[in-house]
Amino acid sequence: MTSRAACDIEALADDAWLLRFGDRIDPELNAAVHAMAARLRALDPPWLRDVVPAFASLAVFFDAAEDPARVHAALLALVEDGDASALPLRPRDGVIEIPVLYGGEHGPDLESSAAELGLSPRELVARHSAGDYTVAMIGFAPGFPYLSGLEPALALPRLATPRARVAAGSVAIGGAQTGIYPRESPGGWRLLGRTPWTLFDPRREPPTRLQPGDRVRFRAIDAEEFARRASRQDAAS
């Protein structure tokens, strides 16, 4: 993609600028965000501290001792240069396949969600695991991936009353997005299944298996494979 991504630059903090490409959830805007993030990381100017992609905006944190006006000028030059094709759009190539055990105790909302969508549980699993997803951003909690690319017909409102406890690895739908809870926490998304993967481990660097901009697919697995993978992961950590 070589389109010029127009964006506004506004102050997020005295040591951070926010590049806003739009104000809606849109795959093209999100691709522009990740392209700019990749360019900044590749350039790696000495003042750069953190690059935080979100759905349609990108935060650029810089060394607090740097003059914000100078960083602003450098970012403006980068935006106006606009040639995103010179550098890779995504941090990594390929599609990451995430194993998921759908339904049962691991996906307590699968049946009710399917019924609400007028599908059988089997159809919902087939359509959810057929999707091509992109890690639009990671946030809310450490390692929580917001995945865009959910088939619009599978969108589901959040639960009226969030659960006090959602198991780590729960794969869920919230509104028009799907995501995975990295650790046990409260949550209001519809739980379809669970992955045996540990999505966030602060003892590893990097602490997540997924990076913003990654492409992701789900693969349905059975209880036996879930147990095998979960125990292998315990042994590895």
Added chain:
Amino acid sequence: MTRQLHVLAPGLLTTVQDRGRSGWRHLGVAHAGALDVDAARIANRLVGNDGDAAVLEFTLRGPRLRFDAPSRIAIVGAPPVVRFEGKTVPSGRPVELPAGTLELGALRGGARAWLAIDGGIDVEPVLGSRSTDLRGGFGGLDGRALREGDVLPLGMGSARQVDTPQAPAWWIDPAHDTHLPIRYRPSAHAAASALARRSWTISASSNRQGLRLQGDALPAPGGDGVSEPVAPGTIQLPVDGCPIVLLADAQTVGGYAKLGHVIAADLPRLAQCVPGQPLHFAPVDAATAHRLACAARARIARIGVMIDARLPAI
């Protein structure tokens, strides 16, 4: 022999903190770190540590701690009543202690203080920092606030053998101008300038993630917007119209409208806000924010030079 620090009573919320984590925000990892990194740096400097050694941050009421070997300590922030084996211990200066029990009481004139110990709190760094990430549950001591019975490892120290607490006659008082309004850079949001025209009160539900403000609610949008990055200092406007000022433990993205951000020079002052306290805001332009940030850095550097000039005299 490695020195250890025994927690006899934890205080209200005592955590291990250093200057915080950077480089992992894109994976949802908060910055964390001391709410006033300048105060933590000065405390470290007073005991002869690197500025980024880990310290204890305590909230409203300090802990009771037993040192099993001689240690040099310094307390900076809202001054608590401090006693060592019944004797009063002063703040804002290096104090040589023999083994024994240090009791930090209620804080006066603010919400937080920092205790540096020679050698630093030697917990394992996680993602490049020893800071406690309370929401993420990692860093510091098991990712949580201290509890009774905890034992913290201390780094290689340089304290002298003394029989009673010994402190020099000089002290450092890096107190903030508490009467000035909190200065902020307003966003383009319609309610951004109205923030400065109303008076606010710090809510008791405030924590290291953010200060919740109570007052005349501002006009707010009906629902959340598309999530965008946020930062410590971001002033959010939730649907109830009562602003939240994010602090060091802030999440990395959020969907609330933004009224702007507190300038870097005034972020340390937010650490001292006590529930029930009034708070006022004043908008400033970018040049003023930059000038004040440079002045604040220069002031901390000057304090550091002053400390270094006096330290050999301990």
